[in-house]
Amino acid sequence: MTAIDTPVLIVGAGPVGLATAYVLGRHGVPSLVCEKFDGVNPHPRAHVLTLRTMEILRDWGLADKVLDEAVGPEWKNVLWRTTFSGEELGRIVLPTESQEHLDFVSPVSTTSCAQDRVQQILLDAVHEQGVAEVRFGTEIIDVDDKGDVVHAQLLKAGNVAESVAARYAVLAHGASGLLRDRLAIDMDGIPEFGRQINVYFHADLTRWTDNDPALLVWLLNTAAPGGMIGMDGKRRWTYNFGYDPDTESVADYTRARCADLIRQAIGDDDVEIDVQSIGTWRLASRIARTYRTGNIFLAGDAAHEFPPTGGLGMNTGIADAHNIAWKLAGTLNGWAPESLLSTYESERKPVAESNAEFSVHNALKMAECGLGPTTEAIASLLESGNAATAAAERARLAEAIPRQRDHFGSVDQEIGHIYGTDCAPIAPIYPHSRGVVGGRPVHRWITRAGRRVSTLDLTISGFTLIAGPDGMAWVGAFEQAATGIPHQVLVMDRDIDTGGEDPFGIAECGAVLIRPDGHIGWRAEARSGTSVVDLAQALDKIFGAHQLIS
Template identity: 40%
Template sequence: MDSPEVEVLVIGAGPVGLATALQLGRLGVTTRVVERRGSTSTHPKAHVVNARTMELFRDWGVSERVRAAALPVERAVGIGWMTRMAGLELGRIMADEQPGEPAGGSADSSEPSLSCPQDDLEPILLAAVRELGIRVDFGVEAIGVEQDETGVDVTVRRRPGTAEPAPEPTLRQARGEAARESVETLRARYVVAADGARSPVREHLGIRAAALAPAGHLINVYFHADLTEFARERPYLVWWILNGDTQGAFITLDGIGRWTYNFAFDPEREHRDTYTPERCAEIVRRAVGVPDLKVDVRSTLPWTLEIAIAERFRAGRVFLAGDAAHRFPPTGGFGMNTGVQDAHNLAWKLATVLRGHAGDGLLDTYEAERMEVAEFNAAQSMRNAERMAATGAMFTDAAALSAIEEPEGQPDGDALRARLAAGIPAQREHFFFRGQVFGYTYSSAGVVADGTLARRSTITDYVANARPGALAPHTWFRTPDGTRLASVDLVRGGFLLLAGPLGQDWLAAARQAESCLGVEIAAYRVGPGAELADEGGGWQELYGVGPTGCVLVRPDGHVAFRSAHADPGTRADLVSVLSRVLAKSPRPSRG
């Protein structure tokens, strides 16, 4: 083919692939998605949607739909540890006990963290993608990838019995023949492989993603049961169960009848197929503590607790995202969130390069920025798992827990319960992690440093700042007509320049940069009599700029450049600064 069929082909229609396609489509990039599964997920799998991901969903117009499908925030304000759901409570951690972490959100974001199961989330993203006219084909597997200087040829195979999507029937179907396995080649300028932990595309490209020795093997049981009696007075998202029969964790999906139960098993001693629905239902009954409980097991999913990071996230015109690039334990819920945020980092860069407004070097910053985040999140997720194991909440010898249900006053039982309870406060980083969500800072060619020292966040505590590379801190503004806008609402697919009330020259510099580089820059002054009013009154201090200073924010919400106090030289240098960020030489100004 002389020209690509689409600009970007996304391989994989999980949350990361759909998020990639959704953002690309909103940026006007012609996109197609293929997925080897026959449908979206039917097993809940991931469920944590952290506040940063919700900010992205807000930008993409799906946050209200996700919020409607999510567990009500008032049903997810704590984590409990107990012998059985109907048994003795050993301890708990509640959101309202964490300073600055009220139930449903915090002062650091316009959006709350939510729990929305993957089987509910994927259809929402799929519908939004299709509303943009993007074609999504299920039952289509990528079996070969070849690239040249202008594009990528992807050989795909449609599974037997999988019909072609209407309204684009194949010639074979037009002739009335039954759908059967077919092979074709799709061509795109770029490919995003979001095809899962065992990514065939990654394997085809020869990119290694060697996993560390597994820390454990688990079974995730998705079931329906009425547990209202036990959950009514306990608004816990996660229930850790510890007794001599079973050790694991319940996760409530709707606060009523949809649940999962995760527990460890030893593949050296028994095959995962021995965990039939009947056996899993009995394990659930034991974990609840009700022998005659009605349990409807819908599906089971074996999984491995492990870390693996791909050695590269880019191979020419092919990019890895989500589990194809990194996988790590679910302890903390960062897997899906990290992947969706990969998509956010990559999509605007692809769109900008495809429109000729940036050089290829901008695409190199995807790996430079996202690999460091993935490595940190992976390490922290494993630390969370290790701390849980240290309290006996995971992979504990059942014999060691035989005394946990002894009546009070029995020395062995009292001592064991006291030891486990003492370890619970140390698990806070596992569940409350504002610093990890918002506190990461990029350092790459896509950021122009200003020489200031980093202000480090901890896992739990976020230190908001606008140092280049950091996320532009959340704050609220008002327009002259009284409209209330969050800082994230101002970043709408292009660059954003925020200047102090005396920074009118920055607005002129932004117009010049637009003319020279072709990118869109929304530019506003903040302060009395300016385009935006500072609702809280602390914007200049929060962003570290004076009345004549400015910050330039990238389309992904990270600060690209900051000038605390302007002078004629720095204002004139905005074109040069943005050229460095975009890896692109400016064209002559029309002015």
């Protein structure tokens, strides 16, 4: 056997690589994170954190830190304007679903926080844990799965090469990482349907936003169309617009030219613009044919790329990390069989497929409001010298804009993920349901040790069995079935007070098993004469070993 330098090698310190290291750290599993750049990428891209991501961050104890860096709740407007300071063509006010419903379904809210800040919070948390090592300025140039070990070649500053041996590797190297291609893992889907430039700048736009804080402004004019996103509700903004790679290159967009374009997009020649960085990205909708080759796993944008219409890229990646990390930890710590690792792809890939479909649907629908190839045509009609033509286009937009509501918030898409079903991976969230096996439990405020907590707060870095008030038989059975597996047991009315409600759907004598990632792994609604066997089979099924049971 080759000596192992690290149990898990993680390629890339983007949000997904750092989240993977953090969850492994919660399980006490060391990892080595290698990032080719010298630090956290300061160029913000993502900003929307869905309900599920905020629930996960709450579980990790990081949600409050994110909220400290997020825009305030008053930044709730999505606007369509001719220019940033120009005429309003329509608006959608967030959230798009009633606050009452949202408060009922989750203890958290969808939030907008710049990606670089999320990454810094994750990096600080990883450092504070002290379990993972993060090496910046270190590129992984090759990975090779040898069965019981993954060999990787590192290139450090000054072109110094080094080899590392890991038990497992997670490629979280984003959409442009090269290792996935080196492993000959194909991507299925639409490789490209447009290119975008993303300019990160600082500016004081308060004279327009003070009275009308706009998180996102779509700009419909012929000179400088695109979208502007407020990254911190203060001075940090991005301006995003399409370009044609056949006729121009990113290098054509100098800082001075971008500043000029931004002034035109704002509609004010005098506003001071401080361009920080210029990025580019390819609009694609692609999913890796396989999420695993040997002991190497893909996560985040390395595994799936969506158009940003829906804001699901980073969110899906963080949930990938949440899924793969406890499985790697269980396998490495010896309490789960290797078969558990094969459930990563079968659980996460259908979610990526659904999120890709949702994002593409949004992108196509947004075409009627000027996203993509229609921008120029719509802007020209709005600027037409023919007053009737311009007015007709304004009237059409006024009708089309409200139809985009689903794009800006879908509770089902955000928290309705169901693992292990043969049908749709996303289920509708009904306010009064009791959750389904494979999904997350429903949220209810309950009392535990005198404290008000959410049902979602009961998860630990192990399994949680929750038994009904008369379900003690399940408790004894679980202690037997879960020998060697980290776990806790909670009994309703003894350990938690649900106020007479049955949020887990277990009645008086049943029980529910919550996995380390907070998904329901199994449930019984009544007593059973074979409870130890039932629970052993449930664990086998969760561990992907059920096919071994004769």
